[in-house]
Amino acid sequence: MAITAIKGFNDILPEESGRWHYIEQAARRIFELNGFSEIRVPVMEKTELFCRSIGDATDIVEKEMYTFIDKGENSVTLRPEGTAGVMRAFIEHKLYAQDPVTKLFYMGPMFRYERPQKGRYRQFHQIGAEITGVCDPLSDAQVLNMLVSFFHEIGLDEPSLQINSLGCPECRPAYRSALCLFLEERLENLCEDCKRRFGTNPLRTLDCKVPGCVEATKGAPSMLEHLCGDCNQHFDSVRHYLDLSTTPYSINSRMVRGLDYYTRTTFEVVTGLLGSQSAVAAGGRYDGLISQLGGPAIPGIGFAIGLERVALLLGQRAFAKVPDLFIATMGAGERDTAFSLLDGLLKSDVRVELDYEGKSLKSQMRRADKLKARFSVVIGENEVKSGKAFFKRMSDGSVMEVALMVDDIARALQVQ
RNA sequence: GUGGCUAUGGUGAAGCGGUCAACACUUACGACUGUGACUCGUACAUUCGAGGGUUCAAAUCCCUCUAGCCACCCCA
Numbered sequence: 001m002a003i004t005a006i007k008g009f010n011d012i013l014p015e016e017s018g019r020w021h022y023i024e025q026a027a028r029r030i031f032e033l034n035g036f037s038e039i040r041v042p043v044m045e046k047t048e049l050f051c052r053s054i055g056d057a058t059d060i061v062e063k064e065m066y067t068f069i070d071k072g073e074n075s076v077t078l079r080p081e082g083t084a085g086v087m088r089a090f091i092e093h094k095l096y097a098q099d100p101v102t103k104l105f106y107m108g109p110m111f112r113y114e115r116p117q118k119g120r121y122r123q124f125h126q127i128g129a130e131i132t133g134v135c136d137p138l139s140d141a142q143v144l145n146m147l148v149s150f151f152h153e154i155g156l157d158e159p160s161l162q163i164n165s166l167g168c169p170e171c172r173p174a175y176r177s178a179l180c181l182f183l184e185e186r187l188e189n190l191c192e193d194c195k196r197r198f199g200t201n202p203l204r205t206l207d208c209k210v211p212g213c214v215e216a217t218k219g220a221p222s223m224l225e226h227l228c229g230d231c232n233q234h235f236d237s238v239r240h241y242l243d244l245s246t247t248p249y250s251i252n253s254r255m256v257r258g259l260d261y262y263t264r265t266t267f268e269v270v271t272g273l274l275g276s277q278s279a280v281a282a283g284g285r286y287d288g289l290i291s292q293l294g295g296p297a298i299p300g301i302g303f304a305i306g307l308e309r310v311a312l313l314l315g316q317r318a319f320a321k322v323p324d325l326f327i328a329t330m331g332a333g334e335r336d337t338a339f340s341l342l343d344g345l346l347k348s349d350v351r352v353e354l355d356y357e358g359k360s361l362k363s364q365m366r367r368a369d370k371l372k373a374r375f376s377v378v379i380g381e382n383e384v385k386s387g388k389a390f391f392k393r394m395s396d397g398s399v400m401e402v403a404l405m406v407d408d409i410a411r412a413l414q415v416q
Numbered sequence: 417g418u419g420g421c422u423a424u425g426g427u428g429a430a431g432c433g434g435u436c437a438a439c440a441c442u443u444a445c446g447a448c449u450g451u452g453a454c455u456c457g458u459a460c461a462u463u464c465g466a467g468g469g470u471u472c473a474a475a476u477c478c479c480u481c482u483a484g485c486c487a488c489c490c491c492a
Contacts, residue, residue: 004483059490063417081492110492115417117486126492193489204490258491268492279492306492330450363445365452378451394452 008114008122018319019311024107026153027127027305034146036103036129041085043109047075053084053289055260057200064112078111081259082128082304083286084293091295096133105129107307119277119309128283130302135287137234140265141241143301147269147281148247150305156313159271159280162252163242165235167227168263169288175226176202182220189216206254222253231264238265257282261289265301274309281305324413325391326368327354328361330380337384337404344406350413369394375413379404 005011012020028038047067054061066078079085086106089095095102107127114120129146131139144161151159167175180202187195191210198205206217227235242249249267257266266284274280283303291297325345329338338354345352353371355364361378368376376392383389383404390399391412402412 007483064490112491114490115488116484120491124492128492276487277491282492304492309492326452328451360445361451362448367452369452373452376452380450382450390451392451397452399451 006122008116010121010123015320016311018321019314019317020307022319023154023307023310023314024127027105027107027150030146030150030153031105031129034103034142036105039086039089039104039106040108041082041089041106042079043111044076044078045085045088047077049084049088049293050077050080053087053259053261053293054081058258058260060112060258064114066111066113080112081110082106082108082126083130083259083261083289083302086128086130087132087290087293087295087300090132091290091293096296096298099133101131101133103129103131117276119274119306119312121308125307126304127307128302128304130300132290132298132300134301135234135285135299137237137265138241140234140238140285140301141245141247143283143303144238144242144249144267145245145247147267147283147303147305151269151281154310154314156310158273159269159313161247161249161267161269162255163238163249163265163267164252164255165224165227165231165264166257166262166266166284167223167231171226171228171231172223175221175223178221178226179203179206183217186216189213201256203256207256224251224253234264257284261286261292263287267303269305271309271313274312277306277309279306280309280313321351322372322374323353324351324374325353325409326364326371326373326376327352328364328368328376328378329355329358330361330378332358333381334379334384338379341379341404341406341409345409348406348410350410 047065050065051061056062060080065080067075068077070076086104090102090104105128108125109123110126111123113122116122129143131143144163148161151157166172180198183190183198183202183205187198190198190205190213191208194205194208194210194213197208203223205213206220208214208217224235239251252268255266255268262284264285264287267282268279269281270278271280272278281303283301285299285301287299290300327338327341329335335358342352342354353368353373355367359367365376373394376394377389379389387404388401389404391402391409392399400412402408
């Protein structure tokens, strides 16, 4: 039996990679426009980093991490998300000392041991962005606008933005007890999962899809009504700025996040087109994270985009690059000329293809067609002798005579 | 971790106990001796996810395993 890839680890084949480049380039363009710089951090970190940031009791840390002991007896973990590593680097290199505001983005593979399904894999890719050093709601709004711009840039209008506020360590505990009080009275009406959630993560009962639970939690207290003065003002202000920039959004007071470090503003970009994987991007504010990791008390906000899910939404659009010119040769005698042209044209940024195996002219022309070359040219004894050749535009079959000189050819192809 | 479904060539698929395992696309070569697309011809699975079993006979029936997909949980 041939060796296959690990479950949930996928190959991105040449036919798909064009779509990935398209997404990545759009993100780079939009993020750099907003003043973000790329940071590249390792795919593996000390296990403790994730326990302390994401939270020991979360599902991610409890059962989804690729954790193992390396040969030096250290517990290491393949990163399940990007923010923790970026903040570790931020603290370790004291980036906050160079500039009070830091805007970073990253892209790369993340790893979570889950059962694969549509839009969910064990190795998956995220593009994320983080602003640290600002707690002004204006930065929340800029981050949200940037995220929406990204989706606009790649031509996706369907996914929509939902926002919420999770409050802060001041007001969340009070809300949590209020919610628990409410749920306790209706515990009998909740599904088995929600009864369990009541003990582990009561907020989760709010986005349960079981009809009985939806019914039972109607009228449950909302976090938004329990925000403290500062949090309330912050959230109002975020909405104010979003309204100013006419970014469409809706408020989802039942939205819950799976990572412990989130505070105040949280958000998701959701789609109805990916089955149960509705979130294509998500994030939030994490004002306590940096100090929790041993850094100074600096606030932050960021998001991550799920690349596989975005790629799925983009569908089968063709992103492949096509050759400008296909050079066909009559026989071995012309291969020197063809190769020199290939070499010269490539150095002039013209995308050229030629036949490598001395096949029949018929085969070569078929290949030119299949590769969707814009132009083709046949080089035989006559052309080598005269120094001129007929260049054929493949779309309509029209031909033009051009000297077999790199500059002349490059110019002729550009004019079209 | 739990459930459901599916496994036939590079791809999409017919076949439902008995001749060389349809067909379409792809690929290769040719009809057309210096020009693609359309057309036509030829070739391409000793083999039906793997391993056992039933039978004179298995891709077709039974068992085990493995993989994939989808859903739950959770998440990007």
